[in-house]
Amino acid sequence: MNVLVIGNGGREHALAWKLKQSPLADRVFVAPGNAGTARDAENVPIAMLDFPALIKFAKDNEVGLTVVGPEVPLCQGLSDAFRKAGLLVFGPSGDAAQLEGSKTYCKKILRAGNIDTARHWRFTSGEQAIEELRLLHADKPEDVPLVVKADGLAAGKGVVVCRDLAEVEAAIESIAIRRDLGDAGDSFLLEEKLVGIEASVLAITDGKAILPLPPAQDHKAAYDNDQGPNTGGMGAYCPSIDVEPALLDRITEEILVPTVHTMKRQNNPFSGVLYAGLMLCTKGPKVIEFNVRFGDPECQPVLMRLKSDLLEILLATAEGRLGQIEPPVWDPRPAVCVVIASDGYPGNYQTGHVISGLEAAAKLPDVKVFHAGTQLNAQGEAITAGGRVLGVTALGDNIAQAKQRAYEAVKLIRWKGAWCRKDIADKAIHLPQWNEA
Numbered sequence: 097m098n099v100l101v102i103g104n105g106g107r108e109h110a111l112a113w114k115l116k117q118s119p120l121a122d123r124v125f126v127a128p129g130n131a132g133t134a135r136d137a138e139n140v141p142i143a144m145l146d147f148p149a150l151i152k153f154a155k156d157n158e159v160g161l162t163v164v165g166p167e168v169p170l171c172q173g174l175s176d177a178f179r180k181a182g183l184l185v186f187g188p189s190g191d192a193a194q195l196e197g198s199k200t201y202c203k204k205i206l207r208a209g210n211i212d213t214a215r216h217w218r219f220t221s222g223e224q225a226i227e228e229l230r231l232l233h234a235d236k237p238e239d240v241p242l243v244v245k246a247d248g249l250a251a252g253k254g255v256v257v258c259r260d261l262a263e264v265e266a267a268i269e270s271i272a273i274r275r276d277l278g279d280a281g282d283s284f285l286l287e288e289k290l291v292g293i294e295a296s297v298l299a300i301t302d303g304k305a306i307l308p309l310p311p312a313q314d315h316k317a318a319y320d321n322d323q324g325p326n327t328g329g330m331g332a333y334c335p336s337i338d339v340e341p342a343l344l345d346r347i348t349e350e351i352l353v354p355t356v357h358t359m360k361r362q363n364n365p366f367s368g369v370l371y372a373g374l375m376l377c378t379k380g381p382k383v384i385e386f387n388v389r390f391g392d393p394e395c396q397p398v399l400m401r402l403k404s405d406l407l408e409i410l411l412a413t414a415e416g417r418l419g420q421i422e423p424p425v426w427d428p429r430p431a432v433c434v435v436i437a438s439d440g441y442p443g444n445y446q447t448g449h450v451i452s453g454l455e456a457a458a459k460l461p462d463v464k465v466f467h468a469g470t471q472l473n474a475q476g477e478a479i480t481a482g483g484r485v486l487g488v489t490a491l492g493d494n495i496a497q498a499k500q501r502a503y504e505a506v507k508l509i510r511w512k513g514a515w516c517r518k519d520i521a522d523k524a525i526h527l528p529q530w531n532e533a
């Protein structure tokens with residue numbers, strides 16, 4: 097069977113690499129792909145949102161399954177367009193993807209499913225919200241722990257965690273008055289700030305059966321010790337130490353199952369990856385947000401550990417028979433993924449630098465270098481083409497060894513301005529110290 101992966105990030109490279117290993121797979125295409133997918137699969141120069149061209153390509157090339165990586169084409173209805181054309185696709189419908197695309201819709205489902213989340217208030221007028229907040233917090237403006245969230249998709253820029261009234265007002269001004277994020281700020285939420293440990297739990301579901309994946313831990317801050325600005329994710333490890341099996345069961349029962357059931361009850365069935373961003377609070381897990389796709393970079397260490405056939409799992413999901421296949425087998429060894437980024441990321445950065453050392457890194461045992469923001473130049477060399485450039489991923493007998501192997505590979509790779517966090521997975525390595533926190 098031929099497979100088409102939509103996207104061009106590290107997640108899509110990991111998906112294509114793993115799908116290509118399937119005995120069921122013939123050709124694996126990636127649209128538009130990157131320098132890594134050009135080597136491990138076949139790139140197709142079609143933009144992610146050009147649905148008619150993607151559908152024509154899938155039909156002309158006998159694609160049996162299309163796997164959608166990022167949220168934007170999902171929220172814009174790629175799966176619906178493919179299904180209407182009689183094509184099989186892994187990924188939720190445009191309506192179901194609103195679980196990520198609209199924070200208001202997400203809260204509606206959480207309320208209907210009686211699922212724990214932060215309290216929130218919705219506004220469409222920035223001026224009105226600021227006026228109400230000033231009245232409410234006149235006595236203590238220095239202590240206003242609120243989170244301001246644009247309702248729509250904002251490429252990870254729509255959430256501002258605030259300490260005091262001045263920060264809240266600045267965030268509202270940016271999102272709802274200046275409209276720095278465009279339409280995403282047509283409405284916005286003020287949310288209670290939750291305190292706890294953050295964790296992501298991902299599950300594959302066909303709308304009936306739910307298959308939780310081993311939990312992975314992202315590192316969202318740009319710099320070591322979780323300092324600096326928020327990013328798309330600077331590294332990840334799997335399994336996460338914060339979500340033990342008993343807690344994963346509780347999260348499945350209290351969050352994943354009611355979400356999938358509520359969506360089904362509301363005639364908006366969800367099929368694809370359900371990614372729950374959680375805060376582990378003293379009273380239990382609460383939902384911060386849902387995503388409707390694999391996490392990036394979490395996908396990379398998770399798929400490194402998957403021993404079963406990914407294509408069989410995604411195919412069964414798309415065909416609504418996930419409950420009938422054998423549960424997947426996971427490599428017991430943990431995996432660590434270190435993202436190497438361009439100088440300046442998550443702000444402005446240059447592109448076009450030639451990347452050296454990729455061949456040497458590829459020779460290391462149990463290491464895989466997943467490409468994200470890369471392209472091939474006219475000479476066939478990999479050059480930088482984005483902020484997050486590579487996700488260097490390694491398996492080890494324990495987390496410390498996986499980390500060491502990943503950084504050994506990182507050391508071999510060079511371009512002008514390349515940098516990475518040095519402390520990916522340290523929290524899991526220094527377990528006793530972490531437990532005291």
Ligand code: AMP
Nearest residue numbers: 214243252255257287288289290384385
């Ligand atoms: P998001 O873009 O929705 O993933 O949010 C970005 C980050 O903001 C999350 O990973 C959390 O660290 C933080 N965040 C979002 N909502 C809350 C909340 N209610 N309380 C505390 N932190 C939050």
Ligand code: GLY
Nearest residue numbers: 328329391392393
């Ligand atoms: N790594 C965070 C995300 O994929 O949303």
